[in-house]
Amino acid sequence: MQGRLRRLVRAPPPRALLSRALSSSPPSGGGGGGDVGSGVAVKQVTRGNLAEALEELRGRVREAAFVGLDLEMSGVTSAPWRDTFELDRADVRYLKLRDSAERFAALQLGVCPFRWDPAKSAFVAHPHNFFIFPRKELPSDCSSHEFLCQTASIDFLAKYQFDFNTCFREGISYLSREQEEEAVQKLNLLHQDRTCASSTTSEEGGDMPLKSASDILFTERMKMNFKEWRDLLVSKPDSHLSGNIKCAAGQFQTVFFKMRPAIMLIGFSSHQLKLIQQVLRKNFRDLVYICTSGEDDTSEKRVVYSDTDEDKIMLMKDVQEDLLKNREARVKSAIGIRHVIDLLSSERKLIVGHSCFLDIAQVYSKFVGPLPSSINEFALSIHKIFPHIADTRHLMSVNQAVQKLMRQKSKSLSSAFSLLYPASHSCVEKPSSLAPVRIEVEGDETETSCFISGAKHEAGYDAYMTGCVFAQLCTYLDIKFEQLSPQDNLATNNKLHKHINLLSPSWNSGTVIDLSSGMERPDPGYMRRYPAAVYDNIVLIWGFMSKVRPKEIKDCICKVFGPGSVTSIFSIDSTAALVQFTKRESVSDFLDLKAVLERTDSAISILHPMSTILEGGQTRAAKYDTYRDICSSSESKYLFADQAEAVCATSKDLLQENVDDNLISDVHQSILDGTVLTSVNKADGTNSGSKNEDDADITCQHILDALHDGRALFGRRMRS
Amino acid sequence: MAAPRAAAASAKQVTRWNFAEAVRELEAHLGACDYVSVAAQKTGAPTGWRRALPVDTAETAYLKAKLAAESFQPLQVAVCPFLLRNSSPSTLVAYPYNFHLFPRDELQLGMPSYSFSCQSSYLSTMANDGFDFNMCIYDGISYLSRVQESLARQKIFTPCLRQLLPSTRISVADSVFMSRIKSRIAHWRKGHTGPSKKDDDPLISSLSRLLSGGESYGSRPSMSIDVCSDRQVQLVLEAVNHISDDLVPLVVPDKAGAARAVCVIFTSSKEDKNLLLMDIQKSEDEQNFKYRGFREVIDLLSSSQKPIISYNCLNDLTMMHSKFVAPLPPNMHEFMCSLKLVFSNVVDISHLWRQIGPLRKAKNIQAALSFLQRQYFVPMEIKMPQQDGTSSVAKNEQNVLRITKLFAKLSNLLKIGPECQLQSGEQCAAVEEYCNIFYPSCMVEDSDGVDFANEPDTAKTVSTDNIIFLWGFRGKSVKELKSYLPGLHQAFSEDFEVKLLDKTCSALIFRNSDTAMQLLKEISSESPSLNNFFSEGLKAAGFEVYRKVCRLGLWDSDLAEALDGVSSETADSTLSERNSSQIYWNSSSMLDLKEYLEC
Structure with a gap:
């Protein structure tokens, strides 16, 4: 489900997507033809039956060919600007994902082992749905156990009848490996x-x-x-x-x-x-x-x-x-629910998730320890815990036939599932699609009470769907399950081997990370919406008036730096934007010019084309690295500008002025030397100590021209 | 948990399905009552040093309450209007309501709250008490604060009726425009009023409708007239007015809120017109519900001007202010001014019980109530005319009923009466005397025990100059610190008190402010007499640094960490610009907010 929820919450505009998701498949009812939401018995595990469920699961995992995994979380992004953007640099994106994994709670864990039964020539699945709640179990444990809920995510779960009462009352608690050691x-x-x-x-x-x-x-x-x-x-x-x-x-x-x-x-x-x-x-x-x-x-x-x-x-x-x-x-x-993770880890089976980077990060942060500071460290440590991870979303992109089938379709889990597993009675054989792999779900007859018919966006059922999609994708990769002995680990299959341990950090990252090496590389199948970013050419601007649109910012800057000086502008939220210049020098030129204009308390700052951006006096600008620092902060304000201010208030050195006073007066002088400006100062009654005392009537146009000149002059000085 | 007597009664449970009806009832009850008690159930409370501590001044206590109000989410708000009659036995009539809240984004604008914090220990206690989270999340009432509503109103526009302004001078161009509109509407209207041509081919009738530019508004025929200014809207309204009474014009706005068109709706009769107007009113009400939601209740409380009785006032009222009125201002003074505009009289029940000597030591409302029960004879007849019949009682309702009862008894003992009863001849104190004095709760709120605090009940005021924050002592206990410090510097040989603020930091309170100041000065100048002190890894700072930590909102780390960061940055600058204020060095610290209201 993660892919879906994440996209719902992140992708603009959420409203349209949400309504589409809801209209395409009503959550309740459960008898839908194309929606195999019903009829799959999912074992519900809470505090009461964890011990026995664990025993049973151990056996199931041992004989499984692979295990489907899914998590439901209390939220995805702690503020709109923490969404991952295509434009994000890899380290920034990881910081955003880390923030999400650390702040939000995991509420459900879905685990579904799939065993290949040669006699039936079908997979046998055992979906489990674990309720999780981070309760304080040890008196010695003094961490505060506070977690964040994203209103939209909670509301979304509620629409799919998520049982919060069971979760909060009966949810299984946990200690991460680190917490256990400490205890x-x-x-x-x-x-x-x-x-x-x-x-x-x-x-x-x-x-x-x-x-x-x-x-x-x-x-x-x-x-x-x-x-x-x-x-x-x-x-x-x-x-x-x-x-x-x-x-x-x-x-x-x-x-x-x-x-x-x-x-x-x-x-x-x-x-x-x-x-x-x-x-x-x-x-x-x-x-x-x-x-x-x-x-x-x-x-x-x-x-x-x-x-x-x-x-x-x-x-x-x-x-x-x-x-x-x-x-x-x-x-x-x-230790509670972590036993399940330890079990999966020790069996070294192939773990299958859908768009599962964030799920895996959650698993790490909740059950292993604090997330490492860089993505490749993270990749290497998770590789030690789960040596084989397959992402169905990535697998969908490596096979031509599947890509053809999925063209124009949503890449979400339920969409992939209904496409690859059309309900048997309404199965219209498409020429391009292969016959579905047979999958049976086995419930335990002895105790039917804890089995509930699975529904979409329940972790247990989503884990099952993920496994089904994976099995079907394997047939497209020409993997023959018939040759699979029950004890075989699918991960070692040589047709699959080159596609596993490759995860996309986010749906719009356009990259995949190789968990075995920790290297991140571009995903060739990804269609970029924006031109590739050159981070050295980017300036982060925030705190401008909320009425200023990104387009206006671009126009302003182009007026000063010339048309074509700005490659692209990307709006972070209503209070901040990233501006990418064509030339690298423009970044520092821009920062210097801004500093000068802010220090000059005269008509220049009002008449200058940049005044649209600087209006209000709260506008700040910095290089791209500041953006990373702001993202890495543990603060969480709703608006980016507030966040940036909070971060800068705590660490002054972060936002040091990029130019020293000497340079400013230098630049200032160079502008003043450009003839006309002195008279503006004089007309204003401010005596700026300039020696140049022309009395000339000037027009706005003059001033603008002068500023262009000044900029050019100033640019020349910078370079010399 | 022992079932308190209050558990017998239960409040009316209100979700989004019965909200409209409940608000109407509440409004009536509010009119008839003397006071309203209020209690809220939230998703958590600050822990560690983020709680209000005995060292907090009013200002820092406010900043902490602000943090809590901004991060946690109210899930239930219980409101109980009640009236008191001092006949003997005195009578208490209460109408408790329990509103379930969830900050659902009804308007798809990312409001009222993008995300909120939960404390798992809080939630699991609630779960054990039988709190129904599903009910809250599925059916809770949403809301927007006053500020959020005005923001939303700038973003979302719906068709509405508009008053026709008295006609002004009409230019030639205007009259040409108007006559053209008039003839268009009249022509279109004729198509609907004329003798019904039932025999007509449905194809022809639909074709003719297509040609005449007709649309439909619900089941009624309508036509849309594009306009490009407010002036034109007025002209169209006037034209419609001239033609007939059976036309209803609705102004349709565009995305930016300017009028885009006027939709003229044809009604077949007077009754039909009334019906339509009612429909429009209804959809407006629904829209208003989406805008205001639960805030309707807060607005009612505010406009009724009845005294609000609450416990843990600072926390609950900052929460209400931030969720239902406006974002919290940066300091206490502004908050009090702003709050005063919404609720003019707020009584902190714990301030009230401290007026009765022996009760001063009561740690919580339960303790106060059971003490009164044992020690005083206050006959009281309690009536609760509306009963919901549900057996389980949420903690929140219990609290609001306890507040109500306690207030009733206390007001009997203290002879507080609503103004209307002053004629009884007795000396009556006005409730206003006790208003707007809040106690920051540094007391353990959740313990339901009835133990009295075993500490001296004489609160002494201590200047913030006497306080030194000490950290770097690596998990030593208070006792260990007291024996260990005197060996490090002669300042510690004097008498001082130690209080652990969190596991990393403690406060030392010196009898003599000179000792503290002197010590701080030596620390900032790194005097050699403190070599032992420093080499042990100890650090200390004055109150100014703590104040700055609170003001900057460095809530995320341990107190030691936060103090360390700030003190290293402003080591010398703060010594000069210190301003001392008073704290009440006791758990029963009090904030007299009247001081803050000299505005």
Whole structure:
């Protein structure tokens, strides 16, 4: 689904696409002919049935030829300007994708193993749909677990009946590999601390002065109760068995703890518990206060009787070990959904996704660790985890026959699926299309309750569709499944081999990245909408008045730098644009001119053609690298101009003026020397210290001409 | 969680399907009531040092509330108009409503919110409490703030009725234009009023319709007349007016909002015309719903001018301001002025309960309520005339009902009465006395426990000059710090308090501001007496740096990281331009917003 959702959210104009998507296939109903949204049993996995589902999945993956994978996320872009553009440089594009993968949550993971059954000569698929929710599972974990939701994406999921209640209540949590390591380390540290502390003295904590009368009375009462109970134990060791002791007015429930008599402390406030500990410490050598964590996160407090000091030490050791085991078990269970990823990784099967770069980045950021800073580092590390990844969207572009079939069609998953798998009854054989590969879905008959008929944009079903599309694409690549033994890994097939591990970072990147080498190269099949960008020739402008259209910016600049000086202009959002000049020098010329105009507080700045851009006084400009820095910031403002300001406010050096004062006055002088401008200054009443004192009536045209001259002059100086 | 007494009652649940009806009811109830209590359920609250801390001044507390208001999304807003009668026993009549919200982009303009933050711990607590997310997301009511609405109105234009202005002088050109239009319309109209030619071939009738330039508006025939100025619109309207009463002109705008054409609709009778006008009104209402949505409720609250009773006011009202009124201004002063224009009287319930001595220590609303229950006898009859019959009660409703009840009891104890009751002879205080004083909640909001804070209840004011932020101590506890610092510099041998602000940074509060200032000066001049201090990797800064961190909005990192970045940049410049202000060094810190309203 990713391809579709992403395109829906990103591609301009989203409204048209969305309505098309909705009208072409209504999500509900489920009985559509061309839409095989129904009838496919998808196993739903939540917290409750993860353990057994995992066991079953392990077997399924082991015998699978390949595994379909899909993710549903809470959003794709955190602000409109964070969309990936065709014009983006590779590093900028990666930063945008990284931002998306880090900010948004994964809500569903679809995993669908496909096994080749030679007897049936068909694939057998087992779609699984895992609900994910990043819950805080470990008390030691102090990361904030905040995630972003993109309103449009959430609304989109809602239109396809996504069950948010199940997701938030029953979703499976996870720890990434890094988080797990950290948790284990903390655990060991904690354990060491504890064992040290308990072996010395438990006197720590200091005495609490008893301030109020109620505290004193309570302490006395507790002392009496404990004494009575202890005396009873010492005098009549059997009495403990007989149940609750009378003396404590029914306040205590007697139990056994590790074969020793004990009483449960229930219903005391934390302050009272502190007082009780103090009483025990001061008055009873043979009573030990013990706090253990019981089931479902509650802690249980007991007072345990242990008659000798050795026994006491043994008891403490026992408790500590229990605690450690308990904590270890909790870390293990907190790994949660990552077990699925670990499983897929360890089986080294071919993973198939549709337009899956972002999905893979999500998987990495959620289940492995923070995303690396560059795309080739990322590619190499993901290659270690998933050695074979195939992208069906890329596969569609490598085969002539498929391209012909898909011509003029949307490249989205559901469109590819319905094209390659026309519903059997309405199958009109096209001359160019091959017969569909047979695929069966196997549900588990024993427990039908957790199977729900799959629907579009549910991760489990999308993973299934991806796998189906992949199988069909394989037949176009002339791969014979009949020769496939059940244990074979498809990834090693030599017809497929040259097409795997190639992913497009985004639908409009026009490049593919080779995961095995980390190199990104142009995709020959991609049709560019814009001329290739030369990043050294690009200026980033932001903060101009929102009424200024990109066309006007271009016109303004052309007026100053001459027609044809601007190759293209690309609007980032209503507050920012990228301008590509034909010549590289124009970039710094432009920045210098802007700086000069801003410093010159006179008629020049008002009458200059650039004033349209500079109007409002908030306009900023910088080289392309600043764009990268702004994209890499963790801030997220809705408008680019706000974002840029926020980033620049935090790091001043980012936006240092590109010219030093000397140069400016130099340039200024050169403009002033161009005869006429001095008189403007004079007419304004500002005495700019120029020696040139002509009194000439001038017109606007004069000024404009002078500015052109000035620019030319200034350009010459720059070059010399 | 113990089921509180309030759980017995439930509010009217409002989604987009019953919103219009609920708004009408609410309007009536608002008119009849004395006060309105309000509570909101959001997708998260700030964590770590981004919460309001005891060291925060009103200004920094506001900046933090602003951050929370801008990042989190309200999913439910409970509104409860109620009236109080101080007869004995006093009577409380409440009409709780629970509105479900979702910021759906109804107009496809990327509004009201492109994205929002969620805190997973918050969401899972809500889920455990039985919060219905599907209901919220599928059927929640959307909204636009006042500012967003005016932006949207500049972008989307729909055909509308327009008033005919009193006719001005008409030039020759005008009259030629008008007579031409008039004859076109009259000719077209004749085709529909003339004796019906039912026997006509349908082909011929449709052909003739085609020729006369007729279109249809719904089921009614209409024709469209292109115009190119507002002047021409007036002329066409006038022409239509002259011809007949059975024509309804609608002005059709183009993309930029200027009139493009006038669509003249033919109605067959007076009833038909009324029907059409009603239809137009209805579609306008629908459009208005898309523009305003839930904000209708906020506008009602605002225009009713009833005192708003809320808990956690600073957070809830900044949220309401940013979502339903306008983006939050950069400082507290402007916020208060702006808020005042919307809600003139806001009562923070926690300010009210602090007026009763023994209650001062109550940490949260639940604690205050149960304390009152135990210690005071306030007989009260509670009526809730409208019941929804649903058994599950969202936390939000519980809160709004608790606020309502607590306010009722407190106003009884404090003898606060709505103005209308002043005739009873008793000394009554006006609720206005307690208005617009907010407490930033540094209290743990989510704990439902009824424990009282075990700390001294005397809040002392401390100048920001006495505070030093200390970081770089690598996870030492407060106790460890207190024993470790005095060895490093003689300034630490004096009496000071330590409070951890997050896991990386703590605040030291000195009794004597000179000590703090002196220490800061030595730190900035890197005096050799601090060699031990520096070599331990410790760093410190004054309040000015913290203020700057908040103002710049460096919320993304740990406090230590943020302070480090700012202090290295402005090490010496800040010392000169310091302005000290007061904080209330206690968890029960108070912001008297009246100070901010001297405008």
